[in-house]
Every structure is written in C-alpha cells, then in structure tokens.
Amino acid sequence: MSQILVVVDGAVAKPTLELLTLARRLGDPVALVLGADGADAAGPLGEYGAVKVLTADDPAFSEYLVTPKVDAVQAAVESVQPAAVLFGSSLDGKEIAARLAVRLGSGLITDAVDVAAGDDGPLVTQSVFAGNWTVQSNITHGIPVITVKANAVAPEAAQATPEVEALSFEVAESSKGARIVTSEPKRASGRPELTEAAIVVSGGRGTSGDFSPVEELADVLGAAVGASRAAVDSGWYPHSYQVGQTGKTVSPQLYIAAGISGAIQHRAGMQTSKAIVAVNVDPEAPIFALADLGIVGDLKTVLPAVTEAVKQQKG
Amino acid sequence: MKIVTLVKYVPDATGDRGFAEDGTVDREATDGLLSELDEYAVEQALQIADDGEDVEVVALTLGPDDADDAIKRALQMGATSGVHINDEAVHGSDAPATSAILAAAIRKLEPDLVVAGMASTDGTMGVVPAMISERLGWPAATFGGTLSLDGNTATIRRDGDAASQTVEVTLPAIVSVTDQSGEARYPSMKGILAAKKKPVEEWELDDLDLDLEVGLENAWTAVASTNPKPAKEAGRQVVDEDGSGAAALTEFLINGKYL
Numbered sequence: 001m002s003q004i005l006v007v008v009d010g011a012v013a014k015p016t017l018e019l020l021t022l023a024r025r026l027g028d029p030v031a032l033v034l035g036a037d038g039a040d041a042a043g044p045l046g047e048y049g050a051v052k053v054l055t056a057d058d059p060a061f062s063e064y065l066v067t068p069k070v071d072a073v074q075a076a077v078e079s080v081q082p083a084a085v086l087f088g089s090s091l092d093g094k095e096i097a098a099r100l101a102v103r104l105g106s107g108l109i110t111d112a113v114d115v116a117a118g119d120d121g122p123l124v125t126q127s128v129f130a131g132n133w134t135v136q137s138n139i140t141h142g143i144p145v146i147t148v149k150a151n152a153v154a155p156e157a158a159q160a161t162p163e164v165e166a167l168s169f170e171v172a173e174s175s176k177g178a179r180i181v182t183s184e185p186k187r188a189s190g191r192p193e194l195t196e197a198a199i200v201v202s203g204g205r206g207t208s209g210d211f212s213p214v215e216e217l218a219d220v221l222g223a224a225v226g227a228s229r230a231a232v233d234s235g236w237y238p239h240s241y242q243v244g245q246t247g248k249t250v251s252p253q254l255y256i257a258a259g260i261s262g263a264i265q266h267r268a269g270m271q272t273s274k275a276i277v278a279v280n281v282d283p284e285a286p287i288f289a290l291a292d293l294g295i296v297g298d299l300k301t302v303l304p305a306v307t308e309a310v311k312q313q314k315g
Numbered sequence: 316m317k318i319v320t321l322v323k324y325v326p327d328a329t330g331d332r333g334f335a336e337d338g339t340v341d342r343e344a345t346d347g348l349l350s351e352l353d354e355y356a357v358e359q360a361l362q363i364a365d366d367g368e369d370v371e372v373v374a375l376t377l378g379p380d381d382a383d384d385a386i387k388r389a390l391q392m393g394a395t396s397g398v399h400i401n402d403e404a405v406h407g408s409d410a411p412a413t414s415a416i417l418a419a420a421i422r423k424l425e426p427d428l429v430v431a432g433m434a435s436t437d438g439t440m441g442v443v444p445a446m447i448s449e450r451l452g453w454p455a456a457t458f459g460g461t462l463s464l465d466g467n468t469a470t471i472r473r474d475g476d477a478a479s480q481t482v483e484v485t486l487p488a489i490v491s492v493t494d495q496s497g498e499a500r501y502p503s504m505k506g507i508l509a510a511k512k513k514p515v516e517e518w519e520l521d522d523l524d525l526d527l528e529v530g531l532e533n534a535w536t537a538v539a540s541t542n543p544k545p546a547k548e549a550g551r552q553v554v555d556e557d558g559s560g561a562a563a564l565t566e567f568l569i570n571g572k573y574l
Contacts, residue, residue: 009476010477065455065456065457065480065482066445066457067454090476091441091457091458091475091476092475092476093476094440094441094442095442095445095457097442098410098440098442098443098445098446098449099445099446099448099449101410101411101446101535102411102414102446102449102450103449105535106535107409107411107534107535107536108409108410108411108440108442108535108536109536110440110441110442111439111440118539120537123539128439129332129333129437130328131544132332132543132544133332133333133334133541133542133543133544134541134542134544135334135338135538135540135541135542136538136539136540136541137536137537137538137539138536138537138539139535139536139537140534140535140536140537141535141536142535174452177453177454177455177484177485177488178454178455178456178482178483178484178488179482179483179484180480180481180482181470181481181482181483182480182481183475183478183479183480183481184478184479184480185477185478186477186478186479199573221568221573221574239460239474239495240474245328245351245436245439246351246352246433246493246494249439253573254571254573256564264328265328268328275571277564277567279560279564283552283554288549288552289547289549290547290549291549291550291552292550292551292567293550293551293552293553293563293564293567294549294550294551294552294553295552295553295554295555295560295563295564296552296553296554296555296560297553297554297555297560298555301555301560301561302555302560302561302564303561305558305560305561306561306564306565306568309561309562309565310565310568310574313565313569313574314574
C-alpha cells in the first residue's frame, strides 16, 4: 500500500490525529515529527495508525522562520516517496507546504475540509467564498501537497506499532534567511486553541468591553474564546483571537456568537461552523440569518444564566 | 530604493461570488476591487516611502483588463507607478503558476523589497509570497503585524502559531503584512487627480523570462466540481423574557450533546 506523509510540527494535538485519520483513507500514514520530542510522539501517533515515525530536529528550526523545516520535509519526501503529503492548516503548516510544493513541482491545495481517495489521487474538498461554495479538486501534477483545516474529521483510533527512525537531512545555508530575533511563547489561557476547538464562544461589540460572561460560558463548555473585529479594534481582546476574514477562520461543531452583528467579514470566518447560536439585542442583526438558534436578548443576562444552568446540569 | 507592492483585483465579498463553467472564479458575476488585505501592503510601502527619500513604490498586479482598478487604487493612495501583467494565457493559473509569473516580473523590476498582503480575500490561501520567496531565493518574513526598515534590514513582528516573534530579513526580501499593520490611507482628491498622470506599464507573458507553463490547461490542480451551498435557513428565534433565552440555549446545548 502506498505511504502518506503526515507532517507534525511540534507536539501531537487533536488536528494531528485528524490528519492521521484522513491519511488512512489514502494509504499507510508515515508521520514526520519536526522538533525535539519526536520519539515521545510515537505512542500517540501509533494509536492513530502511524506505521512509521520519522523524527527531525535542528537548532535552525527555532533560529529561522519555517524554511529549515522545509529542508527536513523535502528529505522525508525523497526518502518515503509518499503518494501525498498532509499538513495542518496553521500559518507555518501552509507556508512549509507552499514552499515544498514549489520545490517538488507539485500542485497544492490548502484549507481542505475533507479528503477522500479518488480515481485520480486524493479528492479534496474546500469550502470557499465565506462557506457559500463547496469545491472538490484533484492534484494533477507531482506528489499532492494538501493542508487540512482542524475539525475536518473526527479522529478514529487504529492501533499500529510504528518503527521510529531519525531522519537524515541537512539545513541549507540558503534556508537561513529569515532570522527569529525574539520569540515569546503565547500565554497559555488553559482554553483550547481557537482554530482547533469543538466549541467557540465569541464576543463582539455587545460585550461593551467586558468579556467575562463570554469567558465564563466558554470555560464551563470547555470552549475557546473568539472575538469580532469590532471588539479587537476597540482593544477589548487580543488580535490573535479575532475570528473573520482578516483573522482566524474557525469551523467548530458549535459557534456561539454573543453581541456580534454578523458583518460579512465576521461571517467569512465562522460560516462553516456545524451549528450556530446567536445572542444579540438587535432582532435585525444579520447573524440571525445564519443561526440555528437565535436569541434576541442581552448577552449580559443570557450568558451568565446559561453558565449557571450548565454548571448545575453537570452537577 | 525600489519597493514592489503586490496588489490583486478580487470579486467584491459583499456581492454574489461564484464560479464560471471552467471552474475558475466568475469575474462577471460581481464587481471587483482591490483586495482589502492588499491595501495594508500598499500602506506599509507608502509609509516607508514617506520616511525616506528616493523611494519608488511600484504596484504590480496580474489579472485581466479590470485588474487595472487595483493598480489605480494603489496609485491614488500614493504609489509611484504600476505594472499590469495582462495576458489571456494567464487565465486559470493556480498558485504555483501565479507565483512563477510574479517572481519573473519581480526579477525584471529588481526591487529592494516586495510587500504583499497576508492573503487575497478571494482565494485566501496566503501562500503566494512564500512561493515567490522560494523561487527567487530571497528571504521572506510573513504575516507581519508591524513592518519597519532600517538600512538593509526589514523587521516584522508576527503572531505565529505558538509564539509572538520578531523576524529580521536582509534585503532584497519579501514581506507580507496583516490587517494589524495599520489602517490604510484613503485616497485624497489630490491623490486621485495625480494618479491619472502616473505611468502604468502593461506587460504580456512574452515580456517575462518565464520557466513554467501557466494557465488553466497547465494548472497543477483540477477542479472536479463546484457547488453552491443551499442558503441556510434561519432557525428558531426566541425573544428573551424572564430567562426564556437562557432556557432555550441550555436546552439546545443538552439536546445537541454539547455538554
């Protein structure tokens, strides 16, 4: 059976398991772990079907932006000769994939929401134009390079016992062009990553700057917190939590929009959510047109009451 | 110093966007405009020009006749000149081909710095700057929330996947900037009038030293199907009175097994 290279940049997270699940539809997953803890990752990767784990680490990974990692992925592709290469659709994932596609002379599809085995290689589904269109495509040239959005598929375990092997590769001098001079790890909020979370609770102008009802509901639901551009531009929440065309796109199982009117830029970032709930005082807010459940009311009373009810429900 | 800023003409996101029969974006369906995210790139290039003497800002676009509008907007904002690559053979080019064409044009223009937006608002892939970097062998600092230039070094601050980083590149280099880099200026009446006199060159593919076949026939991806999603119907609406809103949401969470 053909092998599918799954690139794991750093720690194994839920999107990694989703990639392995999709890879098994196409062939046998071989995981390439970029970073220090490659061997430790073999356990969880094996549980989700990785038949082989390649590890790659180099000081250049943290000293330079992205490109040294491309050297490692390229070496892995040359060694494994996979039928496709899968990445997560993170900033770095997409950039490594883009550079790899140029080097390999391969077609590239980003932000896939589904991948299936097809007659002409992987059949890749994307959701475009703010989720209003679904496009299915094939890659016709080279080894298909695909980046996949989080929550594309539910992870399914499939036990394998991977052999672990250190990848032999070299970082080219030409890959050391963009120097990382400072790096501050993002403060862990204790909440799931916005782009990976199964539930997202977002706040907008209607919070008037007080995000505590949004955060408290998110915490009882185990959800991530998002913000609209209006809230971010007002300085109420950091930009890295902005959901929308110029921020992050999310497609969780459930999206709760609190005090968000639903401007087109925001809708572009959340429209593919499986279910949508909106809470807004304005019954004319455009977000209600998307909502499976719309509540015309003040988030400052509705959200805390729901938080309380959920706490009681959970006992 | 010469700065090239990449500008793209895209279908208006507030209009009715869709696909033509050949699987490419239907450019007849709705009006187009300069991609909002590229305005931030033009702004950053202009700020460097504002601060320095002898800085030339060239707005470069690739697209059909109408794509002129993207250049026009950049010139109105204050760019010095424009280059429009307009060739029927470009139609249907995918990201690798687009990056090859733009890289060839950049080679010909010989700038010190290329400033791009983080992504287009239609394709939203955000990969073309990195692909150009790969083709030119120039370093790229992508997704800058800020951009500054000091001599031969460009510096960005970026919100990366796991860390906030400061990244330096030595010119010639490519940077891409996000909407956090600073509000784009609105063209003044003076700028609008001045733009009419600014030079715009039109190039065809034959004017470029291109080493890749481009266009729809040569794309490395093929669209198998495009389907509009049925318009979502608004669900149940509850007007919150005496806690009925919270009760409805709680019930929704329980029934949907979100707890």
